[in-house]
Amino acid sequence: MDAAGSQVADECAQYAGQYQNGFITTHGGNLLCSKIIHLITDNQVKSQVSKVLHECEQRMYKSVAFPAIGTGQAGQSSAKVADEMLDAVVEFARQKSVQHLQTIKIVIFQTNMLTDFYESMKRRDNSLTMELWLSMFKCKLMCRKQSSETKKFMISEKKIDLVTFQICGESQEKVDATESWIKDLILKEQFENTISDEAIESFDETQIAILEDLQRGKQVTIQLLNKLSPPQIKISGISRDVCSVSLEIQEMIQQIKSTEEEQSKAELLHNLVEWRYPGSNDSFVAFDKLTNMQLERAKMAKKLHLNVQIKKKNYKVDLNTLKATDDQGKTINLQRVIKDEGK
Numbered sequence: 001m002d003a004a005g006s007q008v009a010d011e012c013a014q015y016a017g018q019y020q021n022g023f024i025t026t027h028g029g030n031l032l033c034s035k036i037i038h039l040i041t042d043n044q045v046k047s048q049v050s051k052v053l054h055e056c057e058q059r060m061y062k063s064v065a066f067p068a069i070g071t072g073q074a075g076q077s078s079a080k081v082a083d084e085m086l087d088a089v090v091e092f093a094r095q096k097s098v099q100h101l102q103t104i105k106i107v108i109f110q111t112n113m114l115t116d117f118y119e120s121m122k123r124r125d126n127s128l129t130m131e132l133w134l135s136m137f138k139c140k141l142m143c144r145k146q147s148s149e150t151k152k153f154m155i156s157e158k159k160i161d162l163v164t165f166q167i168c169g170e171s172q173e174k175v176d177a178t179e180s181w182i183k184d185l186i187l188k189e190q191f192e193n194t195i196s197d198e199a200i201e202s203f204d205e206t207q208i209a210i211l212e213d214l215q216r217g218k219q220v221t222i223q224l225l226n227k228l229s230p231p232q233i234k235i236s237g238i239s240r241d242v243c244s245v246s247l248e249i250q251e252m253i254q255q256i257k258s259t260e261e262e263q264s265k266a267e268l269l270h271n272l273v274e275w276r277y278p279g280s281n282d283s284f285v286a287f288d289k290l291t292n293m294q295l296e297r298a299k300m301a302k303k304l305h306l307n308v309q310i311k312k313k314n315y316k317v318d319l320n321t322l323k324a325t326d327d328q329g330k331t332i333n334l335q336r337v338i339k340d341e342g343k
Helices: 006-015 045-058 078-093 111-122 128-141 172-188 198-202 205-217 239-270 289-300
Strands: 023-027 035-039 063-067 103-107 190-196 220-225 232-238 273-278 284-286 305-310 313-318 323-326 331-333 335-338
Touching (some): 006 023, 035 045, 045 078, 078 103, 078 111, 111 172, 172 190, 190 239, 198 239, 205 220, 205 239, 220 239, 232 239, 239 289, 273 331, 289 305, 289 335
Parallel strands (some): 063 103
Antiparallel strands (some): 023 035, 190 232, 273 284, 305 313, 313 323
C-alpha cells in the first residue's frame, strides 16, 4: 500500500464496506498497473483467485499479477496456497469463453516458496501446467533458427502460451542463482530423441495424421529432417511423453517396413502365379497382388477355404475346386495360372 501511494489508500477508505464478491478495485496509483484489486481475506484462496480472474475477463483486462495470497499475515502454508492458486488458474484457462485475459503472473519473493509452486505444477499430470513448463523450456532454452535442412511436418502447431518468470532478489548474484536453479529444474523434465530410418521417407498423409494426433495429445513437438540420409524424426518435450511417442513412431516404421516387404513378395509371386476371377464378356480379371499372394499361400498351405472380396462383395473360395461362393449362394469359377508353364 505504501508503494501504491496515498491516492490508493484514500480510495480504499472511500470504498470500505461497499465491496462485492470479496474485493474492491482502485486505480494503480504509483504502481506500474492500471488497476489494483484488493481482496478481503477469507482464507478461501482458490475461490478468491477464481473471482479475480473472472472479474479481469469481464472487464477485458489483458493481464493480472498475483502475490502468493495468504502466505503473509494470514499464515497459510505456501504448499496449500500453491495448489489452490494453480487449481484456479488451470480451471480458468480451460474455459472456452475466455477471450481477453492473456497473461496470468504469480509473483513470488520468498525463494523457499518456489519449490512448493514447482512441486504443485509437477503433480498436475497431463494438465495445462505441464504445457506451461514445456513452453518455457522451448521458448527460453530451445529457440534457435531452424536450418534450411529442417522441415516440420505439415501439421497444426500446438498453441503454447509463454510463461514468464519475474525474479526479484536482494542482489544480482541471488537473482542469477535463482534463474539458474529454475532452468535446471526445467531441464530435468525435458528429453529429446532422434529416430533415423529409410522408411521415414515413405510416410504419407496417414502417418502424418497420426503424428498430428500424437503431438496434440502429448507434451511433445515432432520435426522431420528429410534431407538427411537416412531421414530422421526428432521428438522433443516432457521425458515420459518423448519415450511413449518414440515407441509409437517405431511401430509405425516397422509397419511400413512390413507392408513394403509384403508388397515386394506379392510382386515376386505375381510374376509366377496369377489368380483371376470372371470379368465381362467371358474374360477374366487378375486379383490385386496382395490378394493373389493370400490365395496362393493358402493353396500351398493346403487350406480348404479362404475369404476374399471380389468387386466389393464377400466370397468364400474353395481352394480345391477353385470355386467362389458369395453370401447369397451364387458361385463363380476362378482361374489359377502358372505364368512360367511351357518355358
